[in-house]
Amino acid sequence: MRLGIGRTPFQISERADVVTTRRIIRLFAPYRRAVLLVVLLVAIFSALNAAVPLLTQVVFDRALFGAGGPRPGLLALIAALAAVVAAGAAGVDLAQAWISARMAQRIIHSLRTRLFGHLQRMPLGFFAAARSGEIQSRLANDTDQIEDAIKDTLPSLLGSLLGFLFALGAMFSLSWRLAAVTLCLAPAILWVTARSGRALKILSAAGQRARAEIASIAAERLSLGGITLARVHGRDGHEAAVFAAESERLAGLGVRASLAAQSVLSAGHIFFVLTPYIVFVAAGLMDGITPGTLMAFVVLQSRLYQPLWQILHISTEFRTAQAAFERVFEYLDLPPGPPPAVGGAGAGEVSVAGASYAYAGPEGETRWALREVTLDLPAASTTLIVGPNGSGKTTLGHLLAGLYEPAEGSVRTGGRVCLAPQEALLFQGSIADNLRYAAPDAGLDDLIAACTTTRMHERIMALPDGYDSVVGERGALLSGGERQRLALARALLSDAPVLVLDEATSALDPLAEREVVHAVLRRRRGLTTVMITHRFGGLDAFDTVVVLDGGRVAESGTPPQLLGDRHGLYARMVRAQAVQRRAEIAANMR
Template sequence: MRHDEPESPPAPDAEHPAQVRRILRLFRPYRGRLALVGLLVAASSLVSVISPFLLREVLDVALPQGRTGLLSLLALGMLAAAVINGVFGVLQTFLSTTVGQRVMHDLRTAVYARLQAMPLAFFTRTRTGEVQSRIANDIGGMQATVTSTATSLVSNITSVVAAVVAMLALDWRLTVLSLLLLPAFVAVSRRVGRERKKITSQRQQQMATMAAMVTESLSVSGILLGRTMGRAGSLTRAFAQESEQLVGLEVRADMAGRWRMATIGVVMAAMPAVIYWAAGIALHGGPGISLGTLVAFVSLQQGLFRPAVSLLATGVQMQTSVALFQRIFEYLDLPADITEPERPVRLEKVRGEVRFEQVTFHYDPQGQAADRPTLSGIDLTVPAGSSLAVVGPTGSGKSTLGHLVPRLYDVTAGRVLIDGTDVRDLDFATLAHAVGVVSQETYLFHASVADNLRFAKPGASDEELEQAARAAQIHDRIAALPDGYDTVVGERGHRFSGGERQRLAIARTILRDPPVLILDEATSALDTRTEHAVQQAIDALAEGRTTITIAHRLSTVRHADQIVVLDAGRIAEQGTHEQLLADDGQYAALVRRDARSAVHV
């Protein structure tokens, strides 16, 4: 199995200010809600620091003086502070989670839309599992960051600031002593964050590799291939090896800096003892510190250290999550070659004339000097309603020529026109309506027959489905199924034979009713009897349309209005079946080859 990666631009430094600003821009549409979250967090932090002052009054005034009324009021105040904090916490969690989920939705949609705009070549060189992993694992892995980390960051910063101010109000000397070690703690946490970010990138790539293996080997086709080749055991061992590597990365990610962070926790937990010692020994002989002030200060100190430790952990989490943002931004930054023009042309009625004007195409435009182009200097006109057959040896560029009409690729040079308009100038809706494609590789979704047919025309009625199926000569087969048109076809349509899947694809295209039809070796993988049945369906589909047939077997193209023979990306011959036979060139040789093959069969 190949482990190809998609081409992507070099990733910028994750800690570069521009990268951080880009992440923050994701939250811009929700700044109103975030402002409300900030207010709730600030209010909650202010309420939190009130309790230690109330506690000081309890210890220094209410209890020593026996003022039960004051004691009751102070106790109610402490209870009210807890209730208010609880309400504020629920509200801010709801708002921050909603914002975070909306940001994740925006990211998922943006990545999916970008991938929809990528050229076909991108998907031929990228494993499906890698694409799925970016959308599922990477964006899913950012959930904690975008839903709770941002709120935690604001909450902890506010709590730390409020606690420091309150501690200074109680005793500035104890405050200075409490804050001496914080700079060292911050430096340690940043180092831990960098370690985890590096490991996270490796872990996500490993998860993408495993996702690709699962997608490939546990599909219907993968299971069939693995079992018939006797490779089930080796596939399991290969998966186990990849999973073992993931185990190691997960353990490393979880344990990175764990001892250092644990040391920070121990030091912070020991700080109350230091404060008591300092109050009793180091500050002995100075201005007195009341018991209530000392207890309130320690309470505030703990209130400081908890958010401080959480803040350090949040910093580590954010550094780790930036690696996930980088992987998503790599996909969002991929250049989309197939884009709709700024001023798209919409054709109200498409006649169906197709013209190739000096068309040259190269799969790798940057490598043109080293490799010959796939197509070169193609000049060809297919009048509206006529049929063109494209034949030639394997690798001559037949399928590529067909792919240029629906704009699955853009030409390197020259133009492809429909009714005199460059396909690059047409809006996507017009192009999709104008050109239908039936290929050798028929793709059906894991859904009902009706849903697969309606993919071409979502609003099609049951009568329209039946008419299309009858035209494609597949209605009787569908009607014989227990659930008829509601029958689930299975993954990639494996419930049906190859010929039946092909006729379902033809029925789907009939529903679409395109003026231009591309038949890309639609019957080359079928046996002769099935090919005959499918060809009848194709003939019904092609009637009255501009049809370009990419053919390997020449028996299906004899009656085409014109036949083009491609050789090494150029037009070697062009004419009708009779004319080309009379010329006794490459086409005649291909016909004789087919005749010999038929005799051997």
């Protein structure tokens, strides 16, 4: 089957390989001097290695079997010279390794931080669709493979190529006829390499995808939520079976990749064993080949084919690294999300003009979450956004915070917007560390004031270490309500001109929620606050209520105005919640 106009899949993949190789080369551009120095040192090392076998010719033809018999003085001199050459080669190789390692660390540091920064700018939809284990695999495992390639594989490849050239030159200096015979044998091993390299790359890429899948399964299933879900539903065995199946698939790919690589090396081994005997036969058919020349030539032949052997091994490693490069480049090529549209409104003001937003459905269809929403929130105002489930409340909150870009219309804010979501994300560390994430320079008095507002201070002081108490991974050592109070205090410390609370108090009981919300509004007097909630009974301290229904603004006005329309959606929802609360109270009294 042909793709495009006159291009086979093999040709397309070949072009992709060329593009990837060019991008890899560009990574070395800022380190031209280091690259040139490495090339120079590798060239010196290769030249010294090629010079040692030439001493073998002198040993055999002059020092051992020359006219007059063995010459101990010349043998000692040659041995001393060989020691100097070997020591010099070792020193040069050590310097090259040090420079290569430093260069590799700088390149991989730059690539890793560039990838991390690029991922931070990706739209939220990317993270909603991607699996965290896959992202972590590319950021950690793939960059580790790239580091090995830059530090070890590429210098080794350079050394092998130069070693091949220097050995070939020395062989021609000894006997151009034997060198020609040896050179005619080289294309066979190169042909084996070219035939197997592409298959090995495909297997390596499949293996990296399988490792990413295993990382994703482990990240999801071994999290606190994943373990809890599996145990309450009795799915422990099922999860173990899923992991075992994926691990078995990875093992199978590993066996196939090892077999592909070893088949190349095995073919090369057979080739390298036979070639000296081919040279012996050729030397027997030629005149003027001395024993010393033949011995030096056989040693050089090993120095010639040894680089080819190394190139075989390096090519297998490079194919693996190339797949890792492509996976990292794939992420770097993804377009980042647009920056938040800050500006175009006065300080603390929010202007939403005809904003619409859509999600892609499971079959790729467009599902509109918001349609033509228009809002104007003055500075220092307080706004309550309510509506039935699925009415678009959270989507609107993400638009206000600049986390989503509207498909139509615009969202303008006068200053930074801080969003406190329903899921209170806390990092492993102390309570103080988590609070200072929003305000690194905040003092203890600032932390206490914010936590007092959210009614969290007394709970913190009851802990053994107070504000230095560790919250555990994702705040696991705190209750859901405590995590929300702590996250809300963190948001207050930011002192953002606009604060959006998206179900940020949903884990609190109604009385506690009312108390905390009123305290937050008092603290933020003079700043803009927007609260999104599904439980709004008793929250009458807001200037404006916006009611969403079906992704559109159904009602808008002050709480008394909307309650005055008994047939309006807001009034009906308030009455329904009041009936529900009375039923809950009656049930608790039984």
